[in-house]
Amino acid sequence: MAIAESSSVYRPTKRGGGGPLKLLWWQGPTLLNPHFGVGTKDREGSRLFYEPLASWDAEGNLALILAAEIPSIQNGGLSPDGKSVTWKLKPGVKWHDGRPFTAETWCSTGSSPKTQRRPQ
Numbered sequence: 001m002a003i004a005e006s007s008s009v010y011r012p013t014k015r016g017g018g019g020p021l022k023l024l025w026w027q028g029p030t031l032l033n034p035h036f037g038v039g040t041k042d043r044e045g046s047r048l049f050y051e052p053l054a055s056w057d058a059e060g061n062l063a064l065i066l067a068a069e070i071p072s073i074q075n076g077g078l079s080p081d082g083k084s085v086t087w088k089l090k091p092g093v094k095w096h097d098g099r100p101f102t103a104e105t106w107c108s109t110g111s112s113p114k115t116q117r118r119p120q
Contacts, residue, residue: 053087066090066101 029045030038034052037043053067062070068088071077077086093101 053089064090066093066106 025041025044027041029042031042032046032049034043034046034050037046051065053065054062054070055065057063064070066089068090069075069077071085071087073080077088078084089101089103089106095101095105099105
């Protein structure tokens with residue numbers, strides 16, 4: 001799990017805050033691996049463990065999570081023919097174990113579904 005540094009330190013607003021995280025969906029996640037998830041419940045449930053490069057905000061715009069910028073033709077992240085995308089990663093992001101979050105480590109995480117069997 002890669003973690004981007006938060007801009008603020010969370011302080012519970014009431015006694016007992018910061019305890020167990022409780023989530024409620026009409027149907028619980030069946031998988032916590034976004035590569036094998038079959039629906040929104042799995043994708044959202046996996047966000048506890050996996051963060052994307054970018055995600056959609058409430059207005060339908062791409063919001064940065066682990067990426068430094070959204071790829072576009074103007075910034076060179078999207079090729080003119082649309083067949084190639086290059087993401088720039090936020091600096092200072094680390095994996096859960098403290099290792100640097102790099103393109104190489106991200107690619108090895110992203111390629112793991114190719115070598116794993118989907119749970120039955």
